[in-house]
Amino acid sequence: MTPTRSRRGLAVAIGVTVAVVAVLVAVLWPSPAGPAVLHAASARYAVTATVRNPKPGSTSVDIDVTDPAGRPVSGAAVRVQPVMPQMGHAGPPVAAVPTGGGGYRADGVPLMMAGSWQLLLSVGADHLTLSVPVSN
Incomplete structure (x- = not known):
């Protein structure tokens, strides 16, 4: 495996991880109670x-x-x-x-x-x- 391919794989993995964390935060973050x-x-x-x-x-x-x-x-x-x-x-x-x-x-x-x-x-x-x- 070449270093460029390895870096791309790492970048994709980081991007997917960030997206998953962002979705979890958006779903699980407490929302303010309504009236x-x-x-x-x-x-x-x-x-x-x-x-x-x-x-x-x-x-x-x-x-x-x-x-x-x-x-x-x-x-x-x-x-x-x-x-x-x-x-x-x-x-x-x-x-x-x-x-x-x-x-x-x-x-x-x-x-x-x-x-x-x-x-x-x-x-x-x-x-x-x-x-x-x-x-x-």
């Missing part, structure tokens, strides 16, 4: 809450509130409080601001660590509990 979409209802309201970033830290929660007929509810007092009963953690309630059309946003909702959290959601006098898994 968590949660649903709950009481006698007076149906709620869809979207936790934008269900990871430890501060996040925003978008909340859509409708009445039983599916009409948007505007002007409600909406608050979100994160609670982790298993660990005894609770964050302060965060007031949600209206965004229009029955939508509300609570910014700065603290999720202190990974695990099973509950969002205690109050809409006026109604209280709903939404479960959200938080992962690293």
Whole structure:
């Protein structure tokens, strides 16, 4: 075998190895979690809450509130409080601001660590509990 043929074989082997490693990294690299979409209802309201970033830290929660007929509810007092009963953690309630059309946003909702959290959601006098898994 000539040195040129040997170098070509080595270059091909290195190229194939690099390609295989690149494909494995692309497939196995953890991708960021998407938003968590949660649903709950009481006698007076149906709620869809979207936790934008269900990871430890501060996040925003978008909340859509409708009445039983599916009409948007505007002007409600909406608050979100994160609670982790298993660990005894609770964050302060965060007031949600209206965004229009029955939508509300609570910014700065603290999720202190990974695990099973509950969002205690109050809409006026109604209280709903939404479960959200938080992962690293």
